[in-house]
Amino acid sequence: MKTLGETLRLAREEKEMILRKVAAEVDIDQSLISKFEKNERKPTKEQIVRLANFYELSEEKLIINWYSEKIADELKYTESTSEILKVAEEKINYYKAQENGK
Template identity: 55%
Template sequence: MMSFGEIIRRAREEKKIILRKVAAELDIDQAIISKFERGERKPTKEQVLKFASFYDLNENELVIAWLSDKVVYDLAEEDYAQEALKAAEEKIQYIKSKKNE
């Protein structure tokens, strides 16, 4: 499973677009995009959607990669990460069921 940064880097390289051009088109600093690609900085959801549109990537898949990266970076070093994820999944299901009532 690829990270958000790996996905956008691969898309850029496949389209043979230089970083400077991406930065100009998306109005995001070139150094920041480079950090996104290397996983050193996390984009906002708005920026994720810009990348999806620019590279013609599946928006849902890119957002899922971005969200999963956020979770992994927050929990990777925690001893109870998997248990916390299971509890969070149950809470999400509970909240969604309450909204549908």
């Protein structure tokens, strides 16, 4: 399983592009992209969308990877992660049902 940073770095390397060129094309600072690739910093959702489009990656898969890393990072030292995720999913379904029932 690749991290988000590894996925972004590999996509850039496959296009044989240097960070400076990618930064200019997607309007994201070069040092930020470097930190994303090293997993030192997380991009925003908007930045993920721009990078997905630029690298011609699945936007949906990249966003799933992004969200899952945010959740995993938050829960990595927590006990009962399976139960937390189960309850969170139930709450999400409840919230969606509430919105649909308005």
